[in-house]
Amino acid sequence: MAEKEYEIVIVGGGPGGLTAGLYGSRANRKTVLIEKYMPGGQIANTEEVEDYPGFEKISGSELAMKMTDHAKSFGLEVVSDEVKEVYAEGDDRFVVCASGDVYKAKAVILSTGGSPTFLNIPGEVEFTGKGVSYCAICDGAFFRDEVIVVAGGGDAAVEEGIFLTKFGKKVIIIHRRDQLRAQKIIQERAFKNKKIEFIWDTVIEKVNGDDKVRSLTLKNVKTGESSELEAGALFVFIGFVPNSNITREELKKDEGGYIITDNAMQTSLKGVYACGDVRSQLVRQITNAVGDATTAAVAAEKYIEELED
Ligand code: NAP
DSSP states (O other), rough: OOOESEEEEOOOOOOHHHHHHHHHHHHTTTEEESSSSSSGGGGOOSEEOOTTTTBEEEEEHHHHHHHHHHHHHHHHHEEEOEEEEEEOOSSSSSEEESSSSSSEEEEEEEEOOEEEEEOOOOTTTTTTTTEEEEEHHHHHGGTTEEEEEOOOOOOOHHHHHHHHHOSSEEEEEEEESSSSSSHHHHHHHHHHOOTTTEEEEEEEEEEESSSSSSEEEEEEEOOOOEEEEEOEEEEEEEEEOOOOBBSOOOOOOOTSSOOOOOOOOOOOTTTTTEOGGGGGGGGHHHEEEEEEHEEEEEEEHHHHHHHOO
């Protein structure tokens, strides 16, 4: 296990992390970004991005690749590794422990995003990989001509539901209320799609099957009535939990566990910044992550400059 010295260490390689990497390395600070999967974060698994200025339509993986190449062109190092813990060493240094190596930094930027929320119902874990999935772009093609069910009513559920109509003979979106949370423009697209049906006021209580998913047990929350729906797949998009527990020191968080920062993106621990979906804020879009990250990297640069004075 090697010990490596950097000025800025970025944890997480979504749009926020990559933007912080661009600004950190462009400021001539020795900057490394550590990401456990492929750089890109959630957009790497998004078929099409249509709300990133300058690109009317671009595939998520292409945007991720462009962001990565752009940041690397300024000297950002991208390492594939999993960060296990971050902690302060004295007043002006941080230790970032990954599975492979240990990284020392003057400033740390957390862009760790979130992980999918689980339904926590019987059969969910058992059938994960056998019909239960959290990634439409990864698994959609396995369910050609089957009935695909999507759980959730937010942007992710409705957008991914539309995407899944490419594969399923029918996509049924099951929502626990009678109104979607998704943006209106996305809702309208789904309402117009002939392959999408909705089941309202309903929760999924159980996943049933043998070697794969065969049906779901549903419950109408208004009438209390139970029913069984034949389906070959269940895609769960019911939000996510922030990956905000990576620091040994307890950071200030909101009630949802999202990291609270000041307007320079600094967390309650001096020298540690947060950006993107892990940060407490009203809206979670690529543009927010990119904006936050710009501020975080510029602020981290200024902070390091002050340490040097
Ligand atoms: P979200 O906006 O938090 O929506 C989660 C949905 O799942 C809600 O409709 C919620 O129902 C439902 N839900 C939550 N827990 C549930 C449970 N236990 N059982 C059944 N249903 C449950 O999450 P998201 O759609 O993953 O989006 C996360 C963030 O990313 C949002 O800020 C979103 O705007 C953003 N995003 C944006 C885009 C885009 O702009 N193109 C795409 C994807 C995601 P209720 O409505 O009743 O609460």
